[in-house]
Amino acid sequence: MPQPILTAAAMRDAETAAVAAGTTYAALMATAGKAVADTAARFALGRPILVLAGPGNNGGDGYVAASILAERGHDVIVAAHGDARSAEAIAARAAWQGQTIALADAEPRPILIDALFGTGLSRPLDADVATTLQSLVDAAEFSLAVDVPSGVDTDTGADLGAPHGLTATLALGAYKPAHLIEPAAGLCGHLFLADIGVPARGSWHVIARPQLVPPPRDAQKFTRGLVVVVAGAMPGAARLAARAAIHAGAGYVILAGADAGQPEAIVHKPLGDPADLAAILDDDRIGCVLIGPGLGRDDRASALLDIAVASRHPLVVDGDALTLLGREAPHRLAPRADIAMTPHAGEFARMFASADGKLLATLSAARAIDGVVVHKGPDTVVAAPDGRAAVQIERSSWLSTAGSGDTLAGILAARRATGVDFFGAAQQAVWFHTRAAKLAGPAFVADQLSHYLPAAIGECL
Numbered sequence: 001m002p003q004p005i006l007t008a009a010a011m012r013d014a015e016t017a018a019v020a021a022g023t024t025y026a027a028l029m030a031t032a033g034k035a036v037a038d039t040a041a042r043f044a045l046g047r048p049i050l051v052l053a054g055p056g057n058n059g060g061d062g063y064v065a066a067s068i069l070a071e072r073g074h075d076v077i078v079a080a081h082g083d084a085r086s087a088e089a090i091a092a093r094a095a096w097q098g099q100t101i102a103l104a105d106a107e108p109r110p111i112l113i114d115a116l117f118g119t120g121l122s123r124p125l126d127a128d129v130a131t132t133l134q135s136l137v138d139a140a141e142f143s144l145a146v147d148v149p150s151g152v153d154t155d156t157g158a159d160l161g162a163p164h165g166l167t168a169t170l171a172l173g174a175y176k177p178a179h180l181i182e183p184a185a186g187l188c189g190h191l192f193l194a195d196i197g198v199p200a201r202g203s204w205h206v207i208a209r210p211q212l213v214p215p216p217r218d219a220q221k222f223t224r225g226l227v228v229v230v231a232g233a234m235p236g237a238a239r240l241a242a243r244a245a246i247h248a249g250a251g252y253v254i255l256a257g258a259d260a261g262q263p264e265a266i267v268h269k270p271l272g273d274p275a276d277l278a279a280i281l282d283d284d285r286i287g288c289v290l291i292g293p294g295l296g297r298d299d300r301a302s303a304l305l306d307i308a309v310a311s312r313h314p315l316v317v318d319g320d321a322l323t324l325l326g327r328e329a330p331h332r333l334a335p336r337a338d339i340a341m342t343p344h345a346g347e348f349a350r351m352f353a354s355a356d357g358k359l360l361a362t363l364s365a366a367r368a369i370d371g372v373v374v375h376k377g378p379d380t381v382v383a384a385p386d387g388r389a390a391v392q393i394e395r396s397s398w399l400s401t402a403g404s405g406d407t408l409a410g411i412l413a414a415r416r417a418t419g420v421d422f423f424g425a426a427q428q429a430v431w432f433h434t435r436a437a438k439l440a441g442p443a444f445v446a447d448q449l450s451h452y453l454p455a456a457i458g459e460c461l
Protein backbone atom coordinates (compact mmCIF):
# COMPACT_ATOMS: atom_id res chain seq x y z
CA MET A 1 0.00 0.00 0.00
CA PRO A 2 1.28 3.50 -0.79
CA GLN A 3 1.94 5.73 2.24
CA PRO A 4 -1.24 7.48 3.44
CA ILE A 5 -1.57 11.23 3.95
CA LEU A 6 -3.51 12.25 7.06
CA THR A 7 -4.92 15.58 8.19
CA ALA A 8 -4.22 16.73 11.75
CA ALA A 9 -7.68 15.51 12.81
CA ALA A 10 -7.27 12.15 11.05
CA MET A 11 -3.88 11.69 12.74
CA ARG A 12 -5.46 12.41 16.13
CA ASP A 13 -8.23 9.89 15.32
CA ALA A 14 -5.59 7.29 14.39
CA GLU A 15 -3.79 7.92 17.70
CA THR A 16 -7.09 7.60 19.59
CA ALA A 17 -7.78 4.31 17.83
CA ALA A 18 -4.29 3.03 18.67
CA VAL A 19 -4.84 3.93 22.33
CA ALA A 20 -8.25 2.21 22.28
CA ALA A 21 -6.48 -0.85 20.86
CA GLY A 22 -4.15 -1.03 23.85
CA THR A 23 -1.27 1.46 23.71
CA THR A 24 -1.05 4.72 25.70
CA TYR A 25 -0.42 8.35 24.68
CA ALA A 26 2.71 8.26 26.84
CA ALA A 27 3.98 5.21 24.95
CA LEU A 28 3.30 6.95 21.61
CA MET A 29 5.20 10.01 22.77
CA ALA A 30 8.07 7.80 23.97
CA THR A 31 8.24 6.16 20.53
CA ALA A 32 8.00 9.50 18.73
CA GLY A 33 10.65 11.08 20.96
CA LYS A 34 13.00 8.14 20.39
CA ALA A 35 12.55 8.45 16.62
CA VAL A 36 13.46 12.15 16.88
CA ALA A 37 16.51 11.35 19.02
CA ASP A 38 17.66 8.61 16.64
CA THR A 39 17.38 10.88 13.61
CA ALA A 40 19.10 13.82 15.34
CA ALA A 41 21.89 11.57 16.61
CA ARG A 42 22.59 10.30 13.08
CA PHE A 43 23.46 13.83 12.00
CA ALA A 44 24.75 15.39 15.26
CA LEU A 45 28.15 13.65 15.17
CA GLY A 46 28.85 14.85 18.70
CA ARG A 47 28.02 18.50 18.09
CA PRO A 48 26.05 20.44 20.78
CA ILE A 49 22.25 20.23 20.46
CA LEU A 50 19.55 22.81 21.17
CA VAL A 51 15.96 21.53 21.49
CA LEU A 52 13.14 24.07 21.18
CA ALA A 53 10.15 22.72 23.11
CA GLY A 54 6.68 24.25 22.78
CA PRO A 55 3.64 23.88 25.03
CA GLY A 56 1.92 20.94 23.31
CA ASN A 57 2.75 17.33 22.57
CA ASN A 58 5.19 18.39 19.85
CA GLY A 59 7.15 19.98 22.69
CA GLY A 60 6.61 16.74 24.64
CA ASP A 61 8.33 14.83 21.84
CA GLY A 62 11.15 17.36 22.11
CA TYR A 63 11.63 16.80 25.86
CA VAL A 64 11.65 13.01 25.37
CA ALA A 65 14.24 13.35 22.58
CA ALA A 66 16.35 15.69 24.75
CA SER A 67 16.36 13.16 27.62
CA ILE A 68 17.34 10.26 25.34
CA LEU A 69 20.11 12.25 23.63
CA ALA A 70 21.52 13.44 27.00
CA GLU A 71 21.46 9.85 28.32
CA ARG A 72 23.48 8.86 25.26
CA GLY A 73 26.10 11.45 26.17
CA HIS A 74 25.15 14.32 23.85
CA ASP A 75 25.47 17.93 25.04
CA VAL A 76 21.82 19.09 25.08
CA ILE A 77 20.06 22.29 26.18
CA VAL A 78 16.28 22.80 26.00
CA ALA A 79 14.79 26.21 25.19
CA ALA A 80 11.20 26.14 26.41
CA HIS A 81 8.34 28.18 25.04
CA GLY A 82 5.19 28.21 27.21
CA ASP A 83 4.22 25.80 29.96
CA ALA A 84 3.61 22.18 29.00
CA ARG A 85 -0.15 21.63 28.74
CA SER A 86 -1.11 17.96 28.22
CA ALA A 87 -0.46 15.31 30.87
CA GLU A 88 2.10 13.60 28.59
CA ALA A 89 3.96 16.83 27.82
CA ILE A 90 4.02 17.77 31.52
CA ALA A 91 5.45 14.33 32.37
CA ALA A 92 8.04 14.54 29.58
CA ARG A 93 9.15 17.97 30.78
CA ALA A 94 9.32 16.77 34.42
CA ALA A 95 11.51 13.85 33.33
CA TRP A 96 14.01 16.16 31.59
CA GLN A 97 16.97 16.56 33.97
CA GLY A 98 19.14 18.91 31.93
CA GLN A 99 19.44 22.67 31.50
CA THR A 100 16.29 24.56 30.47
CA ILE A 101 16.28 28.19 29.34
CA ALA A 102 13.60 30.49 27.90
CA LEU A 103 13.26 30.56 24.11
CA ALA A 104 13.98 34.29 24.11
CA ASP A 105 17.37 33.60 25.76
CA ALA A 106 18.41 30.81 23.39
CA GLU A 107 21.84 31.12 21.73
CA PRO A 108 22.50 29.24 18.48
CA ARG A 109 23.96 25.72 18.64
CA PRO A 110 25.14 23.61 15.67
CA ILE A 111 22.31 21.07 15.95
CA LEU A 112 18.77 22.40 16.30
CA ILE A 113 15.62 20.36 17.01
CA ASP A 114 12.42 22.31 16.35
CA ALA A 115 9.67 20.95 18.61
CA LEU A 116 7.81 24.21 19.14
CA PHE A 117 4.53 23.40 17.40
CA GLY A 118 3.20 20.42 15.47
CA THR A 119 -0.24 19.49 14.22
CA GLY A 120 -1.89 21.57 16.97
CA LEU A 121 -0.79 24.95 15.54
CA SER A 122 -3.99 26.98 15.52
CA ARG A 123 -2.82 30.44 14.38
CA PRO A 124 0.23 32.18 12.91
CA LEU A 125 3.42 32.21 14.98
CA ASP A 126 3.94 35.30 17.11
CA ALA A 127 6.40 37.58 15.32
CA ASP A 128 9.05 37.38 18.05
CA VAL A 129 8.88 33.56 18.09
CA ALA A 130 9.16 33.42 14.29
CA THR A 131 12.17 35.76 14.32
CA THR A 132 13.97 33.80 17.06
CA LEU A 133 13.26 30.48 15.34
CA GLN A 134 14.50 31.78 11.98
CA SER A 135 17.74 33.12 13.47
CA LEU A 136 18.42 29.81 15.28
CA VAL A 137 17.77 27.84 12.06
CA ASP A 138 20.02 30.20 10.11
CA ALA A 139 22.85 29.73 12.59
CA ALA A 140 22.52 25.95 12.94
CA GLU A 141 24.56 23.51 10.86
CA PHE A 142 21.76 20.93 10.93
CA SER A 143 18.14 21.64 11.87
CA LEU A 144 15.39 19.04 12.26
CA ALA A 145 11.67 19.79 12.54
CA VAL A 146 9.67 17.40 14.70
CA ASP A 147 6.61 16.18 12.76
CA VAL A 148 6.13 19.43 10.79
CA PRO A 149 8.08 22.69 10.66
CA SER A 150 6.72 24.95 13.42
CA GLY A 151 4.53 27.52 11.71
CA VAL A 152 2.94 25.60 8.84
CA ASP A 153 -0.74 24.73 8.53
CA THR A 154 -0.77 20.93 8.64
CA ASP A 155 -3.83 20.50 6.42
CA THR A 156 -3.41 23.22 3.78
CA GLY A 157 0.36 23.62 3.63
CA ALA A 158 0.04 27.39 4.23
CA ASP A 159 3.05 29.21 5.69
CA LEU A 160 2.05 30.77 9.03
CA GLY A 161 5.50 32.04 9.93
CA ALA A 162 7.61 28.87 9.63
CA PRO A 163 11.39 29.17 9.27
CA HIS A 164 13.05 28.88 5.88
CA GLY A 165 16.09 26.68 5.43
CA LEU A 166 15.39 23.73 7.77
CA THR A 167 17.63 20.80 6.88
CA ALA A 168 15.06 18.07 7.50
CA THR A 169 11.65 17.18 8.86
CA LEU A 170 10.73 13.93 10.58
CA ALA A 171 7.05 13.15 9.90
CA LEU A 172 5.60 11.18 12.81
CA GLY A 173 3.29 8.26 12.08
CA ALA A 174 2.15 9.42 8.63
CA TYR A 175 2.69 12.14 6.06
CA LYS A 176 0.44 15.17 6.44
CA PRO A 177 -0.59 17.49 3.55
CA ALA A 178 2.00 20.04 4.76
CA HIS A 179 4.81 17.60 3.89
CA LEU A 180 3.72 17.50 0.26
CA ILE A 181 1.78 20.67 -0.56
CA GLU A 182 3.53 23.98 -1.23
CA PRO A 183 4.65 26.24 0.32
CA ALA A 184 5.02 24.08 3.44
CA ALA A 185 6.53 21.16 1.50
CA GLY A 186 9.36 23.40 0.35
CA LEU A 187 10.07 24.41 3.96
CA CYS A 188 10.49 20.82 5.21
CA GLY A 189 13.94 20.18 3.75
CA HIS A 190 14.69 16.46 3.48
CA LEU A 191 11.66 14.47 4.46
CA PHE A 192 11.88 11.44 6.76
CA LEU A 193 8.99 9.33 8.01
CA ALA A 194 8.97 7.53 11.37
CA ASP A 195 6.71 4.61 12.15
CA ILE A 196 5.42 5.25 15.68
CA GLY A 197 3.15 2.22 15.81
CA VAL A 198 -0.05 4.05 14.89
CA PRO A 199 -1.86 2.24 12.07
CA ALA A 200 -2.78 4.98 9.59
CA ARG A 201 -5.29 4.56 6.79
CA GLY A 202 -7.17 7.00 4.62
CA SER A 203 -8.34 7.83 1.14
CA TRP A 204 -5.34 10.08 0.42
CA HIS A 205 -1.85 8.76 -0.25
CA VAL A 206 1.45 9.60 -1.91
CA ILE A 207 2.07 8.60 -5.51
CA ALA A 208 4.11 5.40 -5.48
CA ARG A 209 6.12 3.67 -8.20
CA PRO A 210 3.60 1.93 -10.50
CA GLN A 211 3.56 -1.84 -10.85
CA LEU A 212 3.05 -2.91 -14.46
CA VAL A 213 2.98 -6.13 -16.44
CA PRO A 214 4.15 -6.50 -20.05
CA PRO A 215 1.45 -6.71 -22.76
CA PRO A 216 -0.19 -10.17 -22.86
CA ARG A 217 1.04 -12.73 -25.42
CA ASP A 218 -1.94 -12.14 -27.72
CA ALA A 219 -1.57 -8.33 -27.61
CA GLN A 220 -1.84 -6.35 -30.83
CA LYS A 221 -1.43 -2.66 -31.50
CA PHE A 222 -5.09 -1.73 -31.03
CA THR A 223 -5.63 -3.73 -27.84
CA ARG A 224 -2.44 -2.17 -26.43
CA GLY A 225 -4.29 1.14 -26.54
CA LEU A 226 -5.29 3.48 -29.36
CA VAL A 227 -4.83 7.18 -28.55
CA VAL A 228 -6.11 10.09 -30.64
CA VAL A 229 -4.41 13.45 -30.04
CA VAL A 230 -6.26 16.44 -31.50
CA ALA A 231 -3.99 19.18 -32.88
CA GLY A 232 -4.87 22.84 -33.37
CA ALA A 233 -3.31 26.28 -33.77
CA MET A 234 0.14 25.29 -32.40
CA PRO A 235 0.67 21.73 -33.63
CA GLY A 236 4.05 21.35 -31.92
CA ALA A 237 2.34 20.90 -28.55
CA ALA A 238 0.09 18.13 -29.86
CA ARG A 239 3.11 16.50 -31.51
CA LEU A 240 4.91 16.43 -28.15
CA ALA A 241 1.84 14.86 -26.56
CA ALA A 242 1.51 12.25 -29.33
CA ARG A 243 5.20 11.39 -29.03
CA ALA A 244 4.84 10.97 -25.29
CA ALA A 245 1.79 8.76 -25.78
CA ILE A 246 3.55 6.36 -28.12
CA HIS A 247 6.58 6.14 -25.81
CA ALA A 248 4.37 5.61 -22.75
CA GLY A 249 2.95 2.27 -23.77
CA ALA A 250 0.14 3.04 -26.25
CA GLY A 251 0.01 0.62 -29.17
CA TYR A 252 -1.21 3.09 -31.79
CA VAL A 253 -1.31 6.89 -31.81
CA ILE A 254 -3.22 9.07 -34.26
CA LEU A 255 -2.37 12.75 -34.51
CA ALA A 256 -5.48 14.45 -35.91
CA GLY A 257 -4.88 17.76 -37.63
CA ALA A 258 -1.10 18.03 -37.86
CA ASP A 259 1.89 16.49 -39.57
CA ALA A 260 3.15 13.89 -37.19
CA GLY A 261 6.87 14.48 -37.48
CA GLN A 262 8.97 11.91 -35.64
CA PRO A 263 8.62 9.08 -34.88
CA GLU A 264 7.12 7.75 -38.11
CA ALA A 265 5.00 5.30 -36.11
CA ILE A 266 2.59 8.11 -35.25
CA VAL A 267 -0.26 8.18 -37.78
CA HIS A 268 -1.24 11.54 -39.21
CA LYS A 269 -4.89 12.25 -40.14
CA PRO A 270 -5.81 15.62 -41.64
CA LEU A 271 -8.56 17.75 -40.13
CA GLY A 272 -10.04 20.11 -42.71
CA ASP A 273 -13.39 20.90 -41.23
CA PRO A 274 -13.89 20.38 -37.46
CA ALA A 275 -16.60 17.86 -38.38
CA ASP A 276 -13.83 15.58 -39.73
CA LEU A 277 -12.95 14.91 -36.11
CA ALA A 278 -16.32 13.27 -35.50
CA ALA A 279 -15.55 10.77 -38.28
CA ILE A 280 -12.09 10.00 -36.84
CA LEU A 281 -13.56 9.50 -33.38
CA ASP A 282 -16.25 7.14 -34.67
CA ASP A 283 -14.05 4.12 -33.94
CA ASP A 284 -14.71 1.67 -31.13
CA ARG A 285 -11.04 0.75 -30.88
CA ILE A 286 -10.11 4.17 -29.51
CA GLY A 287 -8.94 3.91 -25.92
CA CYS A 288 -8.47 7.60 -25.13
CA VAL A 289 -8.74 11.03 -26.78
CA LEU A 290 -6.54 13.99 -25.79
CA ILE A 291 -7.53 17.54 -26.61
CA GLY A 292 -6.02 20.84 -25.56
CA PRO A 293 -2.25 21.05 -26.12
CA GLY A 294 -1.74 23.92 -28.61
CA LEU A 295 -5.44 23.76 -29.55
CA GLY A 296 -5.94 27.53 -29.76
CA ARG A 297 -8.83 29.45 -28.26
CA ASP A 298 -10.86 30.46 -31.32
CA ASP A 299 -14.21 29.20 -32.65
CA ARG A 300 -12.60 26.31 -34.48
CA ALA A 301 -10.91 25.19 -31.26
CA SER A 302 -14.19 25.42 -29.40
CA ALA A 303 -15.95 23.36 -32.10
CA LEU A 304 -13.26 20.66 -31.90
CA LEU A 305 -13.63 20.62 -28.12
CA ASP A 306 -17.40 20.16 -28.37
CA ILE A 307 -16.93 17.20 -30.73
CA ALA A 308 -14.37 15.59 -28.43
CA VAL A 309 -16.61 16.08 -25.40
CA ALA A 310 -19.55 14.57 -27.32
CA SER A 311 -17.50 11.47 -28.22
CA ARG A 312 -17.95 8.26 -26.23
CA HIS A 313 -14.26 7.67 -25.48
CA PRO A 314 -12.26 8.41 -22.32
CA LEU A 315 -11.14 12.03 -22.66
CA VAL A 316 -8.16 14.02 -21.38
CA VAL A 317 -8.67 17.79 -21.44
CA ASP A 318 -5.53 19.93 -21.17
CA GLY A 319 -4.03 23.31 -22.04
CA ASP A 320 -6.07 25.67 -24.22
CA ALA A 321 -9.17 23.46 -23.87
CA LEU A 322 -9.17 24.25 -20.15
CA THR A 323 -8.99 27.96 -20.79
CA LEU A 324 -11.84 27.62 -23.30
CA LEU A 325 -13.94 25.89 -20.64
CA GLY A 326 -13.18 28.42 -17.88
CA ARG A 327 -15.93 28.70 -15.27
CA GLU A 328 -18.22 26.73 -17.59
CA ALA A 329 -16.10 23.59 -17.11
CA PRO A 330 -18.50 21.72 -14.80
CA HIS A 331 -21.46 22.68 -17.01
CA ARG A 332 -19.87 21.87 -20.40
CA LEU A 333 -18.40 18.61 -19.15
CA ALA A 334 -21.59 17.54 -17.37
CA PRO A 335 -22.69 15.12 -20.11
CA ARG A 336 -19.37 13.27 -19.85
CA ALA A 337 -18.25 10.31 -17.82
CA ASP A 338 -14.67 9.00 -17.89
CA ILE A 339 -12.86 12.31 -18.11
CA ALA A 340 -9.62 13.73 -16.72
CA MET A 341 -8.19 17.23 -16.84
CA THR A 342 -4.65 18.43 -16.26
CA PRO A 343 -4.65 22.11 -15.24
CA HIS A 344 -1.65 24.04 -13.93
CA ALA A 345 -2.33 26.59 -11.21
CA GLY A 346 -3.37 29.36 -13.63
CA GLU A 347 -5.76 27.15 -15.60
CA PHE A 348 -7.17 25.75 -12.36
CA ALA A 349 -7.87 29.27 -11.05
CA ARG A 350 -9.68 30.16 -14.28
CA MET A 351 -12.05 27.20 -13.75
CA PHE A 352 -12.47 26.69 -10.00
CA ALA A 353 -12.27 28.46 -6.64
CA SER A 354 -9.09 27.68 -4.71
CA ALA A 355 -10.04 28.13 -1.04
CA ASP A 356 -9.00 25.57 1.63
CA GLY A 357 -5.64 24.68 0.12
CA LYS A 358 -4.66 22.75 -3.00
CA LEU A 359 -5.71 19.27 -1.84
CA LEU A 360 -9.27 20.14 -0.87
CA ALA A 361 -9.66 22.52 -3.82
CA THR A 362 -8.65 19.76 -6.24
CA LEU A 363 -11.01 17.25 -4.61
CA SER A 364 -13.84 19.72 -4.89
CA ALA A 365 -13.01 20.34 -8.58
CA ALA A 366 -13.01 16.59 -9.23
CA ARG A 367 -16.48 16.37 -7.72
CA ALA A 368 -17.64 19.35 -9.79
CA ILE A 369 -16.63 17.77 -13.11
CA ASP A 370 -17.30 14.19 -11.97
CA GLY A 371 -13.85 13.28 -13.25
CA VAL A 372 -10.20 13.07 -12.29
CA VAL A 373 -8.32 16.34 -11.85
CA VAL A 374 -4.53 16.41 -12.12
CA HIS A 375 -3.64 19.75 -10.54
CA LYS A 376 -0.07 20.25 -11.72
CA GLY A 377 2.85 21.94 -10.01
CA PRO A 378 5.84 20.91 -7.91
CA ASP A 379 3.18 19.38 -5.64
CA THR A 380 0.90 17.75 -8.23
CA VAL A 381 -2.38 16.53 -6.74
CA VAL A 382 -4.49 13.84 -8.44
CA ALA A 383 -8.07 13.84 -7.17
CA ALA A 384 -11.04 11.60 -7.95
CA PRO A 385 -14.71 12.53 -7.55
CA ASP A 386 -15.21 9.84 -4.88
CA GLY A 387 -12.82 11.61 -2.49
CA ARG A 388 -9.60 9.70 -3.21
CA ALA A 389 -6.48 11.77 -3.73
CA ALA A 390 -2.82 11.08 -4.45
CA VAL A 391 0.01 13.59 -4.13
CA GLN A 392 3.40 13.61 -5.78
CA ILE A 393 6.37 13.00 -3.49
CA GLU A 394 9.13 12.43 -6.07
CA ARG A 395 9.93 15.73 -7.75
CA SER A 396 12.07 17.29 -10.44
CA SER A 397 12.17 21.06 -10.66
CA TRP A 398 13.66 20.68 -14.17
CA LEU A 399 10.13 19.80 -15.34
CA SER A 400 9.35 23.51 -15.25
CA THR A 401 10.04 23.82 -18.98
CA ALA A 402 7.97 24.46 -22.13
CA GLY A 403 6.24 21.33 -23.40
CA SER A 404 6.45 19.50 -20.09
CA GLY A 405 2.67 19.66 -19.58
CA ASP A 406 1.96 18.46 -23.14
CA THR A 407 4.16 15.46 -22.43
CA LEU A 408 2.32 14.67 -19.20
CA ALA A 409 -1.04 14.84 -20.97
CA GLY A 410 0.21 12.44 -23.66
CA ILE A 411 1.45 9.96 -21.06
CA LEU A 412 -1.87 10.15 -19.24
CA ALA A 413 -3.83 9.43 -22.43
CA ALA A 414 -1.58 6.44 -23.17
CA ARG A 415 -1.93 4.97 -19.68
CA ARG A 416 -5.72 5.35 -19.79
CA ALA A 417 -5.79 3.72 -23.24
CA THR A 418 -3.98 0.69 -21.84
CA GLY A 419 -7.07 0.10 -19.71
CA VAL A 420 -6.15 1.65 -16.35
CA ASP A 421 -8.87 3.90 -14.89
CA PHE A 422 -8.12 7.63 -14.85
CA PHE A 423 -7.25 7.81 -11.14
CA GLY A 424 -4.64 5.08 -11.56
CA ALA A 425 -3.51 6.29 -14.99
CA ALA A 426 -2.95 9.82 -13.67
CA GLN A 427 -0.73 8.57 -10.84
CA GLN A 428 1.26 6.47 -13.30
CA ALA A 429 1.60 9.47 -15.61
CA VAL A 430 2.86 11.76 -12.85
CA TRP A 431 5.37 9.13 -11.72
CA PHE A 432 6.66 8.35 -15.25
CA HIS A 433 6.90 12.06 -16.09
CA THR A 434 9.06 12.77 -13.05
CA ARG A 435 11.11 9.61 -13.48
CA ALA A 436 11.79 10.42 -17.14
CA ALA A 437 12.92 13.89 -16.06
CA LYS A 438 15.36 12.40 -13.57
CA LEU A 439 16.69 9.99 -16.17
CA ALA A 440 17.03 12.84 -18.69
CA GLY A 441 19.31 14.77 -16.32
CA PRO A 442 19.47 18.52 -15.76
CA ALA A 443 18.29 21.17 -18.25
CA PHE A 444 16.64 18.74 -20.66
CA VAL A 445 14.33 19.94 -23.42
CA ALA A 446 10.76 18.57 -23.22
CA ASP A 447 11.25 16.93 -26.64
CA GLN A 448 13.80 14.62 -25.00
CA LEU A 449 11.54 13.45 -22.17
CA SER A 450 9.73 10.88 -24.31
CA HIS A 451 12.96 9.03 -25.00
CA TYR A 452 13.34 8.25 -21.30
CA LEU A 453 9.79 6.96 -20.83
CA PRO A 454 10.54 3.37 -21.93
CA ALA A 455 13.34 3.16 -19.34
CA ALA A 456 11.02 4.57 -16.67
CA ILE A 457 8.39 2.00 -17.61
CA GLY A 458 11.05 -0.70 -17.54
CA GLU A 459 11.67 0.08 -13.88
CA CYS A 460 8.07 -0.83 -13.09
CA LEU A 461 7.83 -4.28 -14.72
Ligand SMILES: NC(=O)C1=CN([C@@H]2O[C@H](COP(=O)(O)OP(=O)(O)OC[C@H]3O[C@@H](n4cnc5c(N)ncnc54)[C@H](OP(=O)(O)O)[C@@H]3O)[C@@H](O)[C@H]2O)[C@@H](O)CC1
Pocket residue numbers: 015025026028029032033054055056057058059061085086088116117118119120121122123124125126146147148172173196
Ligand atom coordinates in the same frame (compact mmCIF):
# COMPACT_ATOMS: atom_id res chain seq x y z
N1 LIG B 1 -1.14 12.69 20.91
C1 LIG B 1 0.01 12.00 21.10
O1 LIG B 1 0.18 11.25 22.03
C2 LIG B 1 1.07 12.15 20.15
C3 LIG B 1 1.32 13.37 19.53
N2 LIG B 1 2.40 13.54 18.81
C4 LIG B 1 2.95 14.87 18.70
O2 LIG B 1 1.99 15.79 19.14
C5 LIG B 1 1.86 16.84 18.21
C6 LIG B 1 0.53 17.44 18.31
O3 LIG B 1 0.40 17.84 19.64
P1 LIG B 1 -0.64 18.95 20.05
O4 LIG B 1 -1.98 18.60 19.57
O5 LIG B 1 -0.50 19.12 21.51
O6 LIG B 1 -0.18 20.22 19.26
P2 LIG B 1 1.14 21.15 19.34
O7 LIG B 1 1.28 21.72 17.99
O8 LIG B 1 2.29 20.48 19.94
O9 LIG B 1 0.80 22.34 20.35
C7 LIG B 1 -0.47 22.85 20.50
C8 LIG B 1 -0.37 23.87 21.62
O10 LIG B 1 0.18 25.05 21.10
C9 LIG B 1 -0.72 26.15 21.26
N3 LIG B 1 -0.65 26.95 20.05
C10 LIG B 1 -1.13 26.66 18.82
N4 LIG B 1 -0.75 27.59 17.93
C11 LIG B 1 -0.02 28.52 18.62
C12 LIG B 1 0.64 29.71 18.28
N5 LIG B 1 0.67 30.16 17.00
N6 LIG B 1 1.30 30.39 19.21
C13 LIG B 1 1.30 29.97 20.50
N7 LIG B 1 0.68 28.83 20.91
C14 LIG B 1 0.04 28.12 19.98
C15 LIG B 1 -2.04 25.52 21.44
O11 LIG B 1 -2.82 26.42 22.19
P3 LIG B 1 -4.34 26.72 21.79
O12 LIG B 1 -4.48 26.58 20.29
O13 LIG B 1 -5.10 25.70 22.51
O14 LIG B 1 -4.54 28.10 22.26
C16 LIG B 1 -1.69 24.25 22.19
O15 LIG B 1 -1.49 24.52 23.55
C17 LIG B 1 2.21 16.22 16.90
O16 LIG B 1 2.59 17.16 15.95
C18 LIG B 1 3.32 15.29 17.31
O17 LIG B 1 4.55 15.99 17.36
C19 LIG B 1 3.06 12.41 18.22
O18 LIG B 1 4.31 12.34 18.76
C20 LIG B 1 2.36 11.09 18.49
C21 LIG B 1 1.93 10.98 19.86
Ligand SMILES: [K+]
Pocket residue numbers: 058114115116117118145146147148149150
Ligand atom coordinates in the same frame (compact mmCIF):
# COMPACT_ATOMS: atom_id res chain seq x y z
K1 LIG C 1 7.76 21.25 14.95
